[in-house]
Amino acid sequence: MIKLYGVIGNPIAQSMSPVMQNQEFQQFGLDAHYQPFHILEKELETAVKGMKVIGVEGFNVTSPHKTAIMPFLDKIDPLAEAIGAVNTVVRKNDEFHGYNTDGDGFIRALQADWKEDFMNERALIIGAGGAAKAIFYTLLSKGMAHIDICNRTAFKAKKLIEECPYEGKSKAISIAEAEDTLEHYNLIIQTTSIGMYPDIYKSPMSVKNLLPEAFVSDIIYNPFETALIKDAKQKGVKTQNGLGMFVYQGALAFEKWTGIAPDITRMTNIVVEQLG
Numbered sequence: 001m002i003k004l005y006g007v008i009g010n011p012i013a014q015s016m017s018p019v020m021q022n023q024e025f026q027q028f029g030l031d032a033h034y035q036p037f038h039i040l041e042k043e044l045e046t047a048v049k050g051m052k053v054i055g056v057e058g059f060n061v062t063s064p065h066k067t068a069i070m071p072f073l074d075k076i077d078p079l080a081e082a083i084g085a086v087n088t089v090v091r092k093n094d095e096f097h098g099y100n101t102d103g104d105g106f107i108r109a110l111q112a113d114w115k116e117d118f119m120n121e122r123a124l125i126i127g128a129g130g131a132a133k134a135i136f137y138t139l140l141s142k143g144m145a146h147i148d149i150c151n152r153t154a155f156k157a158k159k160l161i162e163e164c165p166y167e168g169k170s171k172a173i174s175i176a177e178a179e180d181t182l183e184h185y186n187l188i189i190q191t192t193s194i195g196m197y198p199d200i201y202k203s204p205m206s207v208k209n210l211l212p213e214a215f216v217s218d219i220i221y222n223p224f225e226t227a228l229i230k231d232a233k234q235k236g237v238k239t240q241n242g243l244g245m246f247v248y249q250g251a252l253a254f255e256k257w258t259g260i261a262p263d264i265t266r267m268t269n270i271v272v273e274q275l276g
């Protein structure tokens with residue numbers, strides 16, 4: 001019998017996950033289908049129960065349900081629990097288990113585009129929202145220690161650090177301070193929505209003090225090159241956009257569901273094709 005997977009969110013029509021996941025099911029000859037489901041906040045609990053009883057094997061969770069879904073799952077992985085958000089659900093013996101593959105997806109993409117081992121580097125995260133939290137907590141859980149955070153709203157950066165259950169040597173700094181001391185960091189991780197379509201000319205900070213040997217990762221992929229990435233490139237600095245993180249978080253979900261490591265290049269290509 002065909003196995004059913006999917007993604008729940010609101011909105012959901014723009015999601016790239018269905019084409020990406022369905023291509024891989026097909027390529028590996030799996031009798032499976034991945035369906036987008038538009039679920040309103042007030043229907044979330046009913047939706048999860050419905051997916052349980054009709055036999056859905058696994059699904060992704062996107063905005064705005066990543067945190068709200070947690071009480072409706074049977075078990076939560078410790079990292080997802082710490083982050084306080086779930087993006088992947090796997091059925092195991094008629095239970096729904098929640099995971100968060102966003103941070104691991106980010107790490108895999110960084111390893112692919114920069115270097116395998118960056119755990120001893122000094123990183124700066126720009127932003128203190130949900131994406132920043134997933135990345136920061138995952139990096140710290142893997143043993144990376146030197147990660148500072150700057151955010152427009154300073155107390156949110158401070159709170160993220162204070163509430164993190166993993167040990168590190170982080171401090172919260174202002175955007176102005178980050179700009180002034182940018183040469184202290186060899187990895188910059190941009191997690192805010194600044195520079196995202198349609199505000200493509202906006203950048204969260206000046207790269208005047210950016211080290212030429214640094215690496216800049218911006219998790220935005222629409223546009224492919226944000227103003228920050230363009231500025232960094234102009235200085236000869238190596239960069240990546242958020243496409244890799246998106247593809248790898250999906251690949252890690254696929255692997256949890258099927259036990260198969262999918263083809264990253266093929267997944268990337270179909271997303272690029274879709275984005276035009």
Ligand code: ATR
Pocket residue numbers: 126127128129130131132151152153154156191192193194
């Ligand atoms: P996500 O889940 O995508 O991380 P989020 O949780 O809403 O989204 O977080 C958005 C992040 O982008 C926050 O760090 C936010 O800064 P504040 O905490 O000060 O709100 C940041 N952000 C969004 N728009 C911004 C803007 N115009 N200027 C500066 N920071 C902005």
